[in-house]
Amino acid sequence: MWDDVATLRLSSNVLFALAAALVLYGAVDYVVHLKIYPLRDVRVTGDISHVTREQVEAVLSRELRGNFFTVDLAHARQAFKKLPWVRAVNVRRQWPDRLDFEVEEYRPIARWGSTALVSAEGEVFEAAVNSRLPVLQGPDGTAAEIVTRLQTFGKVLEPSGRRVARITLSARRAWVLEFDDGMVLELGRDNLEARLSGFISAYGQTVARLPERAAYVDLRYANGFAVRAVGLKSNKKKS
Numbered sequence: 191m192w193d194d195v196a197t198l199r200l201s202s203n204v205l206f207a208l209a210a211a212l213v214l215y216g217a218v219d220y221v222v223h224l225k226i227y228p229l230r231d232v233r234v235t236g237d238i239s240h241v242t243r244e245q246v247e248a249v250l251s252r253e254l255r256g257n258f259f260t261v262d263l264a265h266a267r268q269a270f271k272k273l274p275w276v277r278a279v280n281v282r283r284q285w286p287d288r289l290d291f292e293v294e295e296y297r298p299i300a301r302w303g304s305t306a307l308v309s310a311e312g313e314v315f316e317a318a319v320n321s322r323l324p325v326l327q328g329p330d331g332t333a334a335e336i337v338t339r340l341q342t343f344g345k346v347l348e349p350s351g352r353r354v355a356r357i358t359l360s361a362r363r364a365w366v367l368e369f370d371d372g373m374v375l376e377l378g379r380d381n382l383e384a385r386l387s388g389f390i391s392a393y394g395q396t397v398a399r400l401p402e403r404a405a406y407v408d409l410r411y412a413n414g415f416a417v418r419a420v421g422l423k424s425n426k427k428k429s
Contacts, residue, residue: 227257229287236293240275240317249273258287266291274317277309299337301325312337328359335359339382343367346383350390373403378410385409 232254234246253269254261263281270279270291278294296315301323302308306316308326312334326336336359343354356368365377367386377385389409397404402419409415 227259227287229254229258229261229289231288232291233284233288234291234293236295238293238295240295241273241293245273254289258283258285261289263289275315277313277315298323300340302333303327308333308337310337324354325356327357329361332359339365342383343386346386347390350393352390371403372405374406376406376408376410385415389415 232250249266249269253266256262263283266289267279267281270276270281270293275295276293277296280292282290284290296307296309296313296317297311298307298317298320299310300308301319301321302314303325305319306314307319307323308314314333324340326333326340328336336357339359340354340357343357347354353370354367355370355372356366358366358368360366363379365379365382367375367377369375375386375389386409389407397407397417400417400419404417404419406418407415408417
């Protein structure tokens with residue numbers, strides 16, 4: 191082997207290349223860890239209405255470590271996502287000394303039970319509850335489906351001016367709808383939009399003419415509905 195000049199020359203070149211690579215790696219690692227590349231500016235953009243300046247500053251002071259090159263972007267992104275209302279975060283370096291965070295907040299469309307909110311995409315998240323939003327209730331994993339029904343029911347009700355206050359989906363897939371005036375509608379499990387639309391169409395000639403306000407309407411009948419009005423027990427019809 192020691193008499194093989196070509197092999198010795200090849201081995202020597204490989205060793206020199208490895209040494210040069212190690213030196214270069216060490217130099218780069220030394221440079222990027224120097225304090226001459228500090229982060230001087232952090233910009234947070236997006237359609238933000240709930241995330242506060244104090245929350246942002248707390249995350250930045252607690253989670254950002256290192257200089258422009260060494261700061262852990264994935265860690266910073268996850269720290270922002272832990273804030274209430276934050277749905278997604280994009281972060282990137284902007285040479286020479288800035289980080290840009292683009293924050294997307296959830297868009298709440300309703301309350302989920304009594305302690306959470308649900309977005310227009312059907313995502314349940316923890317945040318301060320807005321009492322003016324309708325309430326949705328159902329088994330785990332049904333939030334997106336109930337949000338879709340809320341939007342559909344809203345279109346059916348739009349001509350009547352009525353608003354949904356609560357939608358409940360039972361474990362047996364039965365739907366109950368409550369208006370903002372307290373009227374409760376039992377929709378059942380099938381033909382939901384058709385039943386609701388039929389009730390709204392007939393309301394003016396039927397329920398609206400009762401001497402007392404309707405408290406409960408059972409729409410689970412093939413050719414009509416049963417009404418229980420406040421103070422008029424005789425209007426109650428059992429299925």
